[in-house]
Amino acid sequence: MRARPPETDAETSLRLSRIPQSNTGPELIVRQLLHALGHRFRLKNRDLPGSPDIANRARRWAVFVHGCFWHAHEGCSRSSVPKRNRAFWKQKFAENRARDQRAEEELLGAGWAVVTIWECELYSLAGVSEVTHRLDAIVGDAR
Numbered sequence: 001m002r003a004r005p006p007e008t009d010a011e012t013s014l015r016l017s018r019i020p021q022s023n024t025g026p027e028l029i030v031r032q033l034l035h036a037l038g039h040r041f042r043l044k045n046r047d048l049p050g051s052p053d054i055a056n057r058a059r060r061w062a063v064f065v066h067g068c069f070w071h072a073h074e075g076c077s078r079s080s081v082p083k084r085n086r087a088f089w090k091q092k093f094a095e096n097r098a099r100d101q102r103a104e105e106e107l108l109g110a111g112w113a114v115v116t117i118w119e120c121e122l123y124s125l126a127g128v129s130e131v132t133h134r135l136d137a138i139v140g141d142a143r
C-alpha cells in the first residue's frame with residue numbers, strides 16, 4: 001500500500017483522494033489502444049521487475065502507465081511536491097523514481113521492450129495519438 005505522511009494539508013488530501021488506486025482511466029486507455037493495435041497482454045505482472053501494468057511474456061514487452069504525481073514526472077504540472085511534509089514527499093518521490101528506473105533497466109537488460117507512458121500524455125488527442133505511435137513502434141517491433 002502507499003505510505004502517507006502523518007499529516008496532510010487539505011489541498012494534498014484532496015489531490016490524493018482523486019488519484020484512483022487501480023484500473024485507472026489512463027491505464028484503461030492504454031489497454032484499449034493496445035487492443036486496437038491487435039496486441040494481447042496480461043495485467044498486474046507482479047513477477048516481473050517493477051510489476052509492469054501491462055505485459056506480454058511471449059513477445060517480451062512491458063508497458064508502465066505512470067501517474068505523474070506518484071512517479072514524480074519531471075517538469076510536469078501534475079507532479080509538484082506538496083508544501084507540507086516536504087522532506088517526506090521528496091524522499092518518497094526520489095525512491096519511486098529510483099525504483100522505476102531500476103525496473104526499466106532490469107527489463108531492458110533481460111531483453112524486454114519497455115514503454116513508459118505518463119498519464120498526462122493521455123489527456124489530449126495529440127498525446128493519445130503520439131502514445132499510439134510509440135506503442136505501435138516499440139511493442140509492434142517486439143513481435
Ligand SMILES: [Zn+2]
Nearest residue numbers: 068073076120
Ligand atoms: Zn505528467
